[in-house]
Amino acid sequence: MNSDRKIEYVRITSKILEEEGIEAVTIRKVAARAGCTSAVLYRHFENKGHLTMLACIRFLEPYIYALMKNSERKDISLIQRDLLNWKCFIGEAFRNRPYYEFMFFGNQREELEECAYEYYQMFPDIQKSFDAFTASIAFSSDLHERAVFYLRSAVHTGMLTSENAMLLGRLSVAVFKGSFMEYAGIAMTETEIRMASEECYQLIYSLYKQYVEPGTKLEIDE
Numbered sequence: 001m002n003s004d005r006k007i008e009y010v011r012i013t014s015k016i017l018e019e020e021g022i023e024a025v026t027i028r029k030v031a032a033r034a035g036c037t038s039a040v041l042y043r044h045f046e047n048k049g050h051l052t053m054l055a056c057i058r059f060l061e062p063y064i065y066a067l068m069k070n071s072e073r074k075d076i077s078l079i080q081r082d083l084l085n086w087k088c089f090i091g092e093a094f095r096n097r098p099y100y101e102f103m104f105f106g107n108q109r110e111e112l113e114e115c116a117y118e119y120y121q122m123f124p125d126i127q128k129s130f131d132a133f134t135a136s137i138a139f140s141s142d143l144h145e146r147a148v149f150y151l152r153s154a155v156h157t158g159m160l161t162s163e164n165a166m167l168l169g170r171l172s173v174a175v176f177k178g179s180f181m182e183y184a185g186i187a188m189t190e191t192e193i194r195m196a197s198e199e200c201y202q203l204i205y206s207l208y209k210q211y212v213e214p215g216t217k218l219e220i221d222e
Contacts, residue, residue, distance in 0.1 A: 006044045007122050009034055013055035022098040025052050049108045053115040054122075056099040060138070061126065063092045067134045079159050079212055080220050082150040086172065087201050093180060094188075094197040101184060104143060105177070112141035143173045160212045168211040175203045 093100040120127040147169035179200035
C-alpha cells in the first residue's frame with residue numbers, strides 16, 4: 001500500500017475541510033480530486049469517518065506546537081504552564097469548532113487516539129519533536145485525562161493537592177465542554193470567537209484560583 005498516496009488523500013481531505021466544511025467531505029469527492037476511484041480509498045481507510053478523523057488531526061498541530069513551546073519556558077510555574085496550555089487549546093478549539101467537535105465530542109471520538117498514532121506515523125517529522133509531555137497529550141483522546149495530566153506535576157511540587165487536582169480537572173473539562181457546545185452549529189465572527197474563547201478561559205482561570213494553594217501565582221506574562 002503506497003503511503004505517499006495515503007498522505008495525499010489525507011491532505012486533500014484537509015483542504016476540503018478548510019474550503020467547504022466538514023459536511024462536504026465524501027469519499028467520492030476526495031477520490032475525484034485525487035484522480036482515483038472510491039474503491040481505491042477504501043483500501044486505505046475503513047470509512048469516511050476514519051479519513052475525516054485523520055484529516056482533522058492536522059488542525060491540532062498549532063496546539064501541539066504551543067505545548068512544546070510552553071514546555072520549554074523556564075519563566076513560568078507548572079500551574080501557569082497548565083493555564084497557558086488551556087488558553088491555547090480553547091482558542092484553537094473555538095477557531096476550528098467543527099473539527100474539534102468531531103474529534104472530541106463526535107460519534108467517533110473514541111477513535112481519535114488510534115488515529116493520532118496513525119497520523120504521526122504518516123507525518124513522523126512532527127512526532128520527532130515531541131517530548132514525553134507532548135506525546136502524552138497528543139496521543140490522548142480523553143479531555144479529562146489530558147487535564148489531570150497537566151496538573152499532575154503541579155501536585156508533586158505542592159501547588160495543589162491530589163484531590164483538588166482531580167476536582168479541578170473534572171470541573172475544567174465540564175466548563176470547557178459546556179462553553180464550547182453552547183455554540184455548536186452557530187456561525188460566529190472572529191470577534192465573537194475571541195470573546196467566547198476568553199470567557200471560557202476566564203471561567204477555568206477562576207476555578208484554578210479556587211483550587212490551587214494560597215499564594216500560587218497564576219498570572220502569565222505572555
